Amino acid sequence: MTNVWLADELVWIDDRGTSAGAEVRLNATHCPECGRFSIPATGTCEWCGAAGSDVAIAAEGEVVASTAVLHATPGAIVEVPYVVALLRFEDAKLDLLGRVLGTDDPDAIPPGTRLRVVADTLPDGRLHYAFVQ
Numbered sequence: 001m002t003n004v005w006l007a008d009e010l011v012w013i014d015d016r017g018t019s020a021g022a023e024v025r026l027n028a029t030h031c032p033e034c035g036r037f038s039i040p041a042t043g044t045c046e047w048c049g050a051a052g053s054d055v056a057i058a059a060e061g062e063v064v065a066s067t068a069v070l071h072a073t074p075g076a077i078v079e080v081p082y083v084v085a086l087l088r089f090e091d092a093k094l095d096l097l098g099r100v101l102g103t104d105d106p107d108a109i110p111p112g113t114r115l116r117v118v119a120d121t122l123p124d125g126r127l128h129y130a131f132v133q
């Protein structure tokens with residue numbers, strides 16, 4: 001069975017065949033000119049415009065901030081409430097927002113908490129990345 005991702009370009013190509021709950025690495029573009037990383041990976045550095053290459057970044061990061069989402073946006077497929085966290089990936093010097101599984105209390109994941117990136121099944125059956133402790 002082929003996995004259908006909400007946005008497969010966000011997930012490292014070798015990890016797209018995984019199942020829900022498994023650890024996944026995110027896909028970023030690394031720039032050989034300025035040394036920065038960008039997500040989503042487009043093959044072009046979003047900082048300086050140079051051609052870059054796609055790389056996998058660490059599947060674990062540190063919480064910078066978190067909050068609860070209490071009101072659904074139009075077209076939302078995930079039911080509220082849920083928690084989102086801004087996760088810092090030190091190896092790529094990137095911060096990325098994602099949904100946190102397993103809690104509806106943002107105080108349960110204070111800044112500095114280490115979270116892992118996993119595949120999660122959305123209510124419509126597609127996969128998306130999420131964070132877990």
Ligand SMILES: [Zn+2]
Pocket residue numbers: 031032033034035036045046047048049050
């Ligand atoms: Zn660059």
